[in-house]
Amino acid sequence: MPSSKTVLITGTSSGIGLAAAVAAAQAGWTVVASMRDPAKADHLMAAAGAAGVARRVHVERLDVTDPASIGGAVSRTVAAHGALNAVVNNAGAGTVGTIEVEGMAPVRAAMEVNYFGVVEVTRAAMPHLRAAKGRLVTVTSVGGVVGQPFNEAYCAAKFAVEGFMEALAPVAATVGVRVSVVEPGAVASEFVASQRLDIPMLIDAAGPYAPALKAYVDRTLKSFGNAQRAEDAAAPVVRALESADPPFRIQSSEWAHEFVAAKLADLDGSAVQAMTAQWVGAT
Template sequence: MASDRIVLITGTSSGIGLAAAVAAARAGFRVVATMRDTGRSGALLKAAEAAGVAGRVEVARLDVTDAPSVADCLAGLLDRHGRLDAVVNNAGAGRVGTVEQDGLGPVREAMEVNYFGVVEVTRAALPHLRATGGRVVTVTSVGGVVGQPFNEAYCAAKFAVEGFMESLAPVAATVGVAVSVVEPGAVASEFVASQGIDLPALLAAAGPYAPALDAYAARTRAAFGQAQTPEQAAEAVITALSADRPPFRLQTSDRARAFVATKLADLDGSAVQHLTAGWVA
């Protein structure tokens, strides 16, 4: 029964992670809602209280880039609950820029949070998920399927996550663990605001890339004007957690499905290049 199942969700202080934590609790799961800074748990706890599920949500510290933190969090969870039935890898960080100007630092940082953090949490959780026939659900992005201008570091990390999970899924299935990825498109959440993007400063420093960056920014503002809510995006996470036979890949909206479909049917890459070239023209 879902009411007996324990799910660990990373990155729950805001956005999809917060919405997924509340939705999972409402679906009957006991939720260990993790975040790097537990001082930011107020919004989650308030939302859980408003939904009537405060008793099913507990906050724990976890920094996905720190292996001892991951180990400590899992050890505490097992001490308290004795089992782990699912992990939702949601913690992540965005990056806007281009490699010629940014260098490798931001690329490495994006990989640490968005890729290596996911790998570490999944690796540490798998023995416990094998014991329960559990699930690994990872929130990636449509940017994990379609490369997007000025998102080189972010998309590279999300591509890596998708490749990792697509490769792991059949192996994990042999030991009873289901693996799914959830691909949101534009979501109206604090994730975007939290990136601290100073567009005027970026444009001033963009040099020959300034016209393309300005065009990209205008297109992105329009896209987020039609964004879905975190709660809507979290519905796909709950499907992956609850379905009898969850699919490997789930998009969170019709827009996301149409966008991803462009890539999955694009054998020579020309359709995607034509599409994204229009964003920077």
């Protein structure tokens, strides 16, 4: 990569995006830290200041559900910094529920943010990444490999992102752009809190699925009690930016590696189904 290198990262107001922005700046990148609401940049800039890299972090408004906002942010980045050497698709939103109860609206909303937003940012950035022989890194999830109960909409969107990037990677490589996906597991960040879930209300509204949802929630809350730090989950994002030969698929922890490996070796799906059935109290 060139000595002067610029990366655009989406969803940097908290969690992995914030940590990746600071870590990339520490690694010498000029970071365009984008978020839907720049008024929420205080935590990011405080972290960048504490790390001594605030001068390398530039906040930009970008709403991944608005193509005009995406195009404007990419154009302003190139105009201000002369090039766009890398993009990190990180912005995302979770949803908890099941299709019979929730209906279609949460599914469409999840796809807009987690899938179509990634595709639109990628489309806008590719001419500049191609010119720079750059990097495209996307934060997906172990939920983009293993379908998880009551995460149907979220997992569907993340599966779609994984398929899109896996198909794009060899095509992008022909024009010098390296594509990687980073798959975190449970991460101790504001991602879960930002969903503002009223768990008792969700369970009350779940009808015949209430016992399964309660079992799932109890198990999930315990897993997030042992979650990976956002800074540790962001480290492989920066490695994908910096490595001379980054792999396509990168897990953010040993647990995530083993979880994904179990799915990829499960040709008939029985092992994953047996595992996730336990999460919802199924026999």
